Amino acid sequence: MFYAKLAFQNIRKNKQAFVPFLLSMIFLTALNTLMLMVANDPGLAKLQGAGAITQLFGFGSVIVLIFSVVFATYTETILNKQRKNELGLYNVLGMGKRELYKLTFFEKVINLVTTVVLGITSGVIFSRLAYLIIKKLMGVGGEFKFTLNPSILMITILFIAGVYAWLYLINAFNIFKSDPIELLHADQKGEKEPKAKWFLALVGLVSLVWGYWIALTIKSPVSAITNFFIAVLLVIIGTYLIFTAGSIVVLKLLRKNENYYYNVKHFIPVSGMIYRMKQNAVGLASICILSTMVLVTVSTTAGLFFGLNDQVQQMFPRDVMVTSAEPLTKLKQVAKTYAAEEDVKLSDMQYSRASQPLLVTKDANNFKVSDRMYYSVSDVDKSANVVLISLSEYNTLTKDNLSLNKTDDIFMYTTARSYPEKTMVLNGHKYQIKQQVNKLKDTGLLNVSPVDSYIVVMKDQQQIDSLLKEWFDTKKGEAYLAPAYALNFNIDLKDQAKRKAFIRGLSKEFAKTSDKQWYSFQDKDSYRESVKRFDGGFFFLGIILGTAFLLATTLIIYYKQVSEGMDDRERFVILQKVGMDEAEVKRVIHSQIMMVFIFPLAFAMLHVAFAFPLIKKMLVLFGITNWQLFLVVTLAVALIFSILYYIVYQLTARVYYRLVER
């Protein structure tokens, strides 16, 4: 019982070390509780399209679990460092290692109990709040109800106990390999000045620039995803090397410049920063990376969520879209009669016939029909979609009145940013582009596609048919010969429930009359619902992960301030004795704090700025092409984050001031 008592006293007396540790452990427990409860919610599995969402949340909870282990390990090592002296003293006073194992064991047990009780309680409270947020974000109704699931709580408790066991192992290992003298004097070792590592600084710069370059030069969104990870890796390596090696190289260069260095404004900050960077470069780089992660995760998921309407509009230019390989005249009639029966107006009706989208490889004005069978991701940058449509179809579809005289003349519309060529060569046939037309934009002829699309308007249908026959003469390509009919229209109904009922009725009518005809029926409303669920879930996950990373950032900043405050205290006392006045000391302290404050944030912003084009391209895959909106979202997220970061910094800077100015 003696050890339990001593352990309890230790924790109480070492508040400054234990409170941040306990707070972060409690937060991690709450986060895990919340995530596991949401991911394993029985209501979630009943949702329409639940597969993707349960997978998403499952994935999210795994990330949170991994993050928890990593972060708990970090806080434990800091805690061990802070307590080295104390344990050394016990050792000198006659406690053997065996007794220290016992003592720290009881400490861990007390911590575990505190963590579990407070963590699970706050986790349950936060979960209630999270359920409300999810309902709002995902637009789901009563099926998603908060229920306390005891088995989930058990799993969380077991996990946290496991984490504590792991932390105890680390702790025990530290005691095992230590000797008392070293423990006592752990913080009194003279520190060597860091060496300027030119090579590493250069490697850091190169990998950062390389990562940025990849982000800037990515052409297509599909290759964006594969390259994204390479770019991220390069930027992370670059950040760590630049913070650790690069900063010291730069500071040493500044120090070599005597006129700059021997100036009261620069002397103390530059010499101080050299040491500060040695101790804290890794911490600062971690803050920078974590901040970037918060910014990227939250702005991407928020971009998805707020770009929802765009996404739906892109995929569904009309409320109802029916496609088939056979004429849809019969279904068109059915739709009209049904609408008349129900007293609902159908508007913006389009009926078109075109070729199926043909995948081609494109080189300047040269288009070659490619074989889907032998298609790989590396070809994606050169790929494009081509749709062929006859002039008469075009004119009825767009209510335009254009004419073509020669069979070699075409009209063309493209989603590519620009097409500067005057001609188009399709598998060897050269066509003169008479005009690029814009009226095809919202006709539903184009699916949202990661690659650029081209709609080619040709003089007549026979011409198109013969071309297709020529290109797809093998059995494999036979499917491409069939035309693609499309019937699209809007429903003039405002009320959600009525719309739903009408669409359901319509699809039933279609099914009755279609006989053996193959067709696909899609409606905007259910698509919007599923997209909202997905994007909302994604956004929720973004917020959760963002909060987790923010916590990590906060704690690293806090620990950094404490360790720096202790080191700097002595320095400022000496400076004051030698004749630095208080105002000047304060000014220097402030400028150092600001430098350390701005450096990681500025770097994180830079990272996000370079990541922006890359994320923009990835969002195109999800149908979000309105990059201005995404820019606004990113800027808003960056602003909110900066404010939060500033608040965190101000709060922790107080600890620093307290230590230094004591």
Add this chain to the structure above:
Amino acid sequence: MKELLKIEHARKVYQSRFKGVQVEALKDIQLEVNEGEYTAIMGESGSGKSTLLNMIATLDKPTSGKLYLNGDDLTQIKEKAAAAFRREHLGFVFQDFNLLDTISVKDNILLPLVLSRKSIKAAKPKLQELAEKLEITALLEKYPYELSGGQKQRVAVARAIITDPALLLADEPTGALDSKTSDQLLDIFEQLNQNGQTILMVTHSSLAASRAKRVLFIKDGIVYHQLYRGELDSKDFLEKINMTMASLLPR
């Protein structure tokens, strides 16, 4: 000889944290130091000698009484001006050296000049000259944590006198040194004094005090005795100091 430092009826009372309990560190100090003097102040711990030194160093102010350095009234000086005053007129040598481990020996010595916004070009020849005199030329590019105690204290002396201070204040300068390096340091002080440097040293080592020209004894907040070395050599002076101390021991 010109009078450099003059202390009149200095009294210092510390208010303890619990109201009503007052500690009188200095009762009534009366003291003059002339230019070119080498004075040692002796006293046991708790006698008030550190409080006295802090007041001369403008780090603390007396509750009542006056302090003049070069005719300037130190009790009227504001904090900001006090810092400048310390830089311009005083040099410090401390028991625990107070060197910054994060900058090189050279930069440690140049620190007061940088703080005074002096040009670095003008300071360099001075630095070389001082380094040669104190035999630390080879150490200039090293860092304080790489030096021995004696070397550190010589660096601290160089830092203290690079500004040509009117008064060099030394607070137990030999406190952390062994006897051999203590001797070396005291030799340096003697040499500096011979070249005209006024030195005020606080110590409780009679050996260190015996190298000064005058020794003041302080106890319970007052200067109760002083000895002049006159023509005595340091060995005889040491004997006298020891005798004085023995005679004043609490019986």
